[in-house]
Amino acid sequence: MPAPRFISPPATPPPSKGLSLATGGVSDLETRRLIGTTRFEPRNDVKNILITGGAGFIGGWVTRHLAVQYPEYNIVCFDKLDVVASLANINCLESLPNFHFVHGDLMDQAAIAKVLSEHDIDCVMHFAACSHVQNSFNDPLNFTVNNVIGTQLLLEAVRHHQGSRRVRRFIHVSTDEVYGDVMESACDETKQFMPTNPYSASKAAAEMYVWSYAKSFDIPALVVRSNNVYGPGQYPEKIIPRFCTLLMQQKQLTIQGTGMNIRRYLYGADAADGFDTLLHKGVIGEAYNIQSSQAVTNLEVAARTLELFGYSPRDFNRCLTQIPDRPFNDQDYWVDGSKLAALGWHQRVSFSEGLETSVKWYRENLDSWWPEASKAINVASTATPESQVCGVQSNGSGVEDAS
Numbered sequence: 001m002p003a004p005r006f007i008s009p010p011a012t013p014p015p016s017k018g019l020s021l022a023t024g025g026v027s028d029l030e031t032r033r034l035i036g037t038t039r040f041e042p043r044n045d046v047k048n049i050l051i052t053g054g055a056g057f058i059g060g061w062v063t064r065h066l067a068v069q070y071p072e073y074n075i076v077c078f079d080k081l082d083v084v085a086s087l088a089n090i091n092c093l094e095s096l097p098n099f100h101f102v103h104g105d106l107m108d109q110a111a112i113a114k115v116l117s118e119h120d121i122d123c124v125m126h127f128a129a130c131s132h133v134q135n136s137f138n139d140p141l142n143f144t145v146n147n148v149i150g151t152q153l154l155l156e157a158v159r160h161h162q163g164s165r166r167v168r169r170f171i172h173v174s175t176d177e178v179y180g181d182v183m184e185s186a187c188d189e190t191k192q193f194m195p196t197n198p199y200s201a202s203k204a205a206a207e208m209y210v211w212s213y214a215k216s217f218d219i220p221a222l223v224v225r226s227n228n229v230y231g232p233g234q235y236p237e238k239i240i241p242r243f244c245t246l247l248m249q250q251k252q253l254t255i256q257g258t259g260m261n262i263r264r265y266l267y268g269a270d271a272a273d274g275f276d277t278l279l280h281k282g283v284i285g286e287a288y289n290i291q292s293s294q295a296v297t298n299l300e301v302a303a304r305t306l307e308l309f310g311y312s313p314r315d316f317n318r319c320l321t322q323i324p325d326r327p328f329n330d331q332d333y334w335v336d337g338s339k340l341a342a343l344g345w346h347q348r349v350s351f352s353e354g355l356e357t358s359v360k361w362y363r364e365n366l367d368s369w370w371p372e373a374s375k376a377i378n379v380a381s382t383a384t385p386e387s388q389v390c391g392v393q394s395n396g397s398g399v400e401d402a403s
């Protein structure tokens, strides 16, 4: 396989003047920290890219990355702006001539048909989904409606928009969770699906619709199954932003079960590079894992976050509280990412570096991104003694002495 051709950013960068955030302004430099690093030769068959869920977390990273790195493409972000999304994830793009935001819901068939035709969409990247496993135990049907029916409605709209075969690439965002627990050895993309929770079942079902529409209606689809993504812009329900938020509120970190479950973490910029690589080099009809080499237990995530908040190891136990585990908690998602690596993608950001950047970002931005974030903490988990304060002396680097 020849080495991929990375080309330098365009000679004339997209205009940075006027880049601003509702929350107070961000320089072009700052915006560039919230994108990936890759740029490929733009595709000839793609001009107008629809990103569903583009104001969400992973969708936001990809929207910013493509809008800034590829002034040749028009990037149309379609998002219903539910609680986990934030306009702050994309407001820095508002003055870019190649960026468009459409507020809409995949359940609204007319709205999705309209955006496809009005923007003459020829490429779809489908991120919109209910993504939080914990919530799927409480309201499984909501996950089926949004993730399965939402995907099918989008496929229907694309099928009808296909008259002149206008959509040339349909990139469907799935998850490593469709495989279920993968512990013994790394699995490639051919592994049988064994989803273990309603969220992963809904993502597996959505994928089945994508593959079936690819066969029945010639939708040019490829599928992406990524390890856990983290970084700035993630709603504080997932473990890392949740732990940052808890510590900012001087609360104990909640460990579900033993804390020995493993997750493999991928920083947002690396994920953006992965999607960029697949947009430009991925083969239609194929599925691709995005694998992180950074495997850590939940307890390690807690310890490293505490350290970054200035706690010393002797304080750790007092800063943790064990809470009941999920009904089922996959031990690991050990996927083999060599297929994507063969296209030239590699992970650039270590977990230490990404976590440090994330902690700093949450301390500076949480309140402006999600002023109601403390509610997320309560919604995200049940039966937690979170009212307890983390009563330890910190070394002065941020967490107040709660005693």
Ligand SMILES: C[C@H]1O[C@H](OP(=O)(O)OP(=O)(O)OC[C@H]2O[C@@H](n3ccc(=O)[nH]c3=O)[C@H](O)[C@@H]2O)[C@H](O)[C@@H](O)C1=O
Residues within 6 Å of the ligand: 131, 132, 133, 134, 174, 175, 176, 177, 226, 227, 228, 229, 237, 238, 239, 240, 242, 253, 254, 255, 256, 257, 259, 261, 263, 298, 326, 329, 381
């Ligand atoms: C790839 C998928 O990643 C995400 O799913 P996952 O369930 O792995 O993410 P979480 O951040 O919700 O949980 C990770 C891990 O942390 C434990 N935990 C969480 C919160 C808390 O307060 N204490 C904890 O111990 C939890 O039990 C898990 O083991 C993503 O949400 C999904 O969309 C994916 O596709």
